[in-house]
Amino acid sequence: MGSKMKKMLMFLLLLLGLAGAGAGYYFLYYLPEQEALQADSSSSNDEEQVPTTETGPKTALPPKPLVNDLYVDLARLGVREKPDAQAFVERVLYRGDKVKILERKSGFGRITDYFVYEENGPEVAEWIPLDGLVEQAPLITAEERRKTVTQYIANSDDFKLYETAFVQKTDELLKNETCVPEDFEELGGWVKSLKYQEREVYFVYCGGRKLTNKIYFDIQSKEIFYASH
Numbered sequence: 001m002g003s004k005m006k007k008m009l010m011f012l013l014l015l016l017g018l019a020g021a022g023a024g025y026y027f028l029y030y031l032p033e034q035e036a037l038q039a040d041s042s043s044s045n046d047e048e049q050v051p052t053t054e055t056g057p058k059t060a061l062p063p064k065p066l067v068n069d070l071y072v073d074l075a076r077l078g079v080r081e082k083p084d085a086q087a088f089v090e091r092v093l094y095r096g097d098k099v100k101i102l103e104r105k106s107g108f109g110r111i112t113d114y115f116v117y118e119e120n121g122p123e124v125a126e127w128i129p130l131d132g133l134v135e136q137a138p139l140i141t142a143e144e145r146r147k148t149v150t151q152y153i154a155n156s157d158d159f160k161l162y163e164t165a166f167v168q169k170t171d172e173l174l175k176n177e178t179c180v181p182e183d184f185e186e187l188g189g190w191v192k193s194l195k196y197q198e199r200e201v202y203f204v205y206c207g208g209r210k211l212t213n214k215i216y217f218d219i220q221s222k223e224i225f226y227a228s229h
Contacts, residue, residue: 068101070109070133075148077132081124083108093128094181095148096140104130145171152181156189157202162219166190166202169217169224178215179206190217203227 078089083106101109114123173179183206190202200219214227
């Protein structure tokens with residue numbers, strides 16, 4: 001083997017040695033170090049992405065104040081002398097009537113002060129079911145109002161002949177609080193007057209059954225007048 005061939009062989013061995021050393025450094029030192037750095041970076045990112053959970057105490061919202069000025073939402077709502085659905089109905093309220101609740105008990109609302117009928121007797125008051133009330137005044141259309149008023153006077157004498165006049169005058173007396181629905185319901189509506197037979201006159205009692213409570217209605221003139229003493 002010539003001198004030139006020996007030099008080439010030695011040069012190749014040197015290159016192989018350097019390559020082996022480089023590969024060893026890469027697999028034994030460089031690659032593990034890079035993997036460790038990537039792992040640290042990934043862990044750091046994960047920690048930054050973890051959502052923070054607030055563990056502070058929650059502030060309780062204050063209870064909504066009770067509304068005591070309410071409106072009747074049922075066509076008829078019975079008024080009782082105690083908060084009991086089985087108690088006798090003393091009178092009724094009607095849809096749209098406004099009430100003020102003074103006390104709440106067993107699903108009922110007290111709408112009057114306590115009073116005593118007789119000495120040493122029990123205190124009583126007027127109660128109505130709370131589930132028949134709403135905070136906002138119900139919207140009553142003209143047609144609904146007409147149907148409601150018609151129910152009060154449907155048994156009036158000659159109702160079919162003078163229905164429109166009866167409904168209009170009844171509604172007027174209710175709105176100006178001259179009468180209440182019970183006044184018309186007690187008689188079934190307007191009653192033909194025998195005293196004024198020559199005229200189309202009808203009457204109803206409002207606020208009692210005395211002569212002073214008797215109200216006449218002249219169909220032709222549309223006028224209201226009271227009984228003379």
